[in-house]
């Protein structure tokens with residue numbers, strides 16, 4: 319099989335990993351034009367400094383001895399198999415890099431033989447890239463659950479970021495759908511990577527030129543919607559992972575049914591994209607806004623609200639705290655106001671030292687007044703045209719694009735728009751979902 323045929327199979331098999339943020343575009347330069355994007359396996363990710371970089375996202379091999387029910391590469395699937403030799407893949411990466419197709423590599427692998435054997439092959443690919451081809455670009459490598467600690471450590475010294483996919487949100491689901499994997503085999507490498515990161519940080523203080531271990535940290539991915547765990551369970555697991563293993567990111571991947579199995583949603587079921595979207599919003603609140611996972615839910619609730627983002631939903635359930643006087647509210651509470659982000663909360667606390675802030679100043683600072691006007695007062699004054707009627711308030715807090723995303727999964731397809739469209743009135747279903755929430759503040 320030639321290299322391009324292998325690339326087609328192995329980049330296609332890698333596309334279900336959500337750790338990169340988008341799939342590649344298929345386009346080639348027109349005659350006489352310049353610039354092209356290779357169809358196979360080019361995706362994008364964000365570097366630590368916020369730059370969007372293109373990565374070759376590919377598997378070393380899709381041969382796998384495991385049989386995870388949700389995976390297209392499982393051993394019982396009748397899929398075309400392929401494998402890159404380390405040199406073949408290293409040469410391909412360098413050729414793509416020289417042609418300016420990519421800036422880095424995202425490398426994962428099926429478990430060919432054993433976790434150790436698969437990891438050794440990945441290590442050899444990265445060694446060739448780093449040591450023979452002197453490639454210093456970004457490399458994200460997957461650590462395979464069950465691999466030997468020394469191999470994971472070696473992988474971390476060659477890659478910029480490591481990730482171990484936790485895949486399913488509970489031990490019970492893991493036993494049911496991925497019987498070859500155990501919780502201990504997944505958490506073991508995570509804890510090892512955390513130990514390696516801590517040790518490396520100490521070494522770098524003493525020895526400036528010590529080799530760097532996974533300088534971009536570690537991340538993981540969780541599949542959402544393949545099993546019955548609630549959003550509450552998923553977020554409390556994420557929160558524990560951030561705390562214990564100091565992950566940079568948890569990626570949530572809406573389950574795409576690719577296999578027929580009685581234990582899984584049937585093929586053809588749309589992936590729960592609105593749920594994935596809400597989980598990312600909630601995850602953001604855990605990492606940057608000081609929320610705990612429990613605060614995001616009522617005592618009886620297990621899911622995030624379909625129509626309101628988690629911060630608005632929280633604010634409407636805590637009417638007693640609002641409206642806040644923007645010139646006196648502590649930073650921690652400002653962070654909890656819908657329409658106020660981390661940057662604008664910080665700017666408010668700086669600016670109000672010099673002068674008291676009006677609504678005009680808040681808009682200039684970057685506060686989204688359409689949302690914040692329901693929860694803030696400035697110098698004792700409410701925003702001049704804040705609606706007082708409940709429907710108008712709720713519509714102000716709901717994003718038309720998010721409503722469209724939710725309805726696309728529950729009703730016939732509707733095109734999403736880049737621009738906010740005219741807000742349609744509340745539908746009966748939305749009215750039912752929102753009826754228990756606050757009257758105007």
Ligand code: SF4
Nearest residue numbers: 382384386389392428
């Ligand atoms: S180990 Fe990875 S590649 Fe193999 S079946 Fe499970 S998820 Fe798929």
